Amino acid sequence: MSDRSYYDILGVSKDADAAQLKSAYRKAARQCHPDTNPDDPTAEARFKEVGEAYSILSDPEKRAAYDRYGKAAFENGGAGAGRSPFGDGVDPADIFGDIFSEFFGGRGGRGQGRSRGQDLRYDLDITLEEAFAGKSMTIDVPGKEQCGHCEGKGAEPGTAPETCNTCGGRGRVRVQQGFFTMERGCPKCAGRGQVIKDPCRKCAGQGFVQVQRELNISIPPGIESGQQIRLEGEGDPGRAGSIPGDLYIFIEVKEHDIFERDGPNLYCRTPVPMVKAAMGGEVEIPTIEGGRSKVSIPEGAQTGRRMRMRGKGMTTLRGGPRGDLFVELFVETPQKLSARQKELLQEFCDCSGEECNPDSNGFLGKVKKFWDDLTDADEAAR
Numbered sequence: 001m002s003d004r005s006y007y008d009i010l011g012v013s014k015d016a017d018a019a020q021l022k023s024a025y026r027k028a029a030r031q032c033h034p035d036t037n038p039d040d041p042t043a044e045a046r047f048k049e050v051g052e053a054y055s056i057l058s059d060p061e062k063r064a065a066y067d068r069y070g071k072a073a074f075e076n077g078g079a080g081a082g083r084s085p086f087g088d089g090v091d092p093a094d095i096f097g098d099i100f101s102e103f104f105g106g107r108g109g110r111g112q113g114r115s116r117g118q119d120l121r122y123d124l125d126i127t128l129e130e131a132f133a134g135k136s137m138t139i140d141v142p143g144k145e146q147c148g149h150c151e152g153k154g155a156e157p158g159t160a161p162e163t164c165n166t167c168g169g170r171g172r173v174r175v176q177q178g179f180f181t182m183e184r185g186c187p188k189c190a191g192r193g194q195v196i197k198d199p200c201r202k203c204a205g206q207g208f209v210q211v212q213r214e215l216n217i218s219i220p221p222g223i224e225s226g227q228q229i230r231l232e233g234e235g236d237p238g239r240a241g242s243i244p245g246d247l248y249i250f251i252e253v254k255e256h257d258i259f260e261r262d263g264p265n266l267y268c269r270t271p272v273p274m275v276k277a278a279m280g281g282e283v284e285i286p287t288i289e290g291g292r293s294k295v296s297i298p299e300g301a302q303t304g305r306r307m308r309m310r311g312k313g314m315t316t317l318r319g320g321p322r323g324d325l326f327v328e329l330f331v332e333t334p335q336k337l338s339a340r341q342k343e344l345l346q347e348f349c350d351c352s353g354e355e356c357n358p359d360s361n362g363f364l365g366k367v368k369k370f371w372d373d374l375t376d377a378d379e380a381a382r
Contacts, residue, residue, distance in 0.1 A: 006053035006066060014067070018058065025054040035184055117238035117245035124249050126219060128256040132288045132315055134221035141215055141247065144208040144236045150200035152237075154207040161194035169193040192239065207239060217249065221315040222264070225253045259288060264323025266313045269330060270295075277301045277331040285327055287312050295327050303330045
């Protein structure tokens, strides 16, 4: 018996209610179930440990005894000792059938191979312009469809699948593991409840064939990277007429050459010539819908200054307010100057006072004070 407390085993606090206990048990049991951990030799022991913890804590009387005396309450014939951890008259198969139904036939029901079809994932890259405006498009999705040769039965026409004699058509078998009785998918029929003696020559007994399907989809305006579009019933078909799975389209919006997106807002880093930044003026900015807007540059604009253009950002899902466009300026220093240009700049420099470059002069003043303070400190130490 493990020294860990039952609460720690289930990962709950001591004041957890019945619903929290059940939810924690389901989660822990799924994680350590032997069927999902075939290569882990400790899975069975951990699974039993989880079942033992839940059987005690889910019973109010046993839980009270455990809270008072610990595991000693159930040793040497104590309350509940030697009993099934699921209580008297409880069929553990019913419990496991509820918790692990997805392992034995999925959501489509038990036996006879009735299982919901598999969900599919499709990764779709779109441009920022397409994310802004939305788009209707056609995509090719690889998947499965029912085999027309055998009509999805998996057996050659003229023959029929036979009931599995191992599970009796249930698709599940009971297995004894220590003091647990569990149900697993039948190893002979793979949980279908039927075996095929004469497999279909076209689908090799699978009942499905691989196909490439064309689907028309609509990308809603304002969609972002990481969001999904769910197309119900467009996944793989289910067996024996059960419902098909769904198709999930994962969206990735590609990087843009001009704009950077942050939620509903757009950012555009715009170069401004030094003269225009000093004297003021206008620059023309593109908008995501393909238009043009002019932005006024104030006199003496510095690198890093942001200009806000309201309502010029991205559209938002479900018709919310449109975001803003932020234009961030960076002042471009002239390069490859001619002799005359250098001469003019030197003249400008010679006639410039402190008021033309307040930040530079302020910084130089701080540097001078810093050096003076160091000199004074050295002289005082002598």
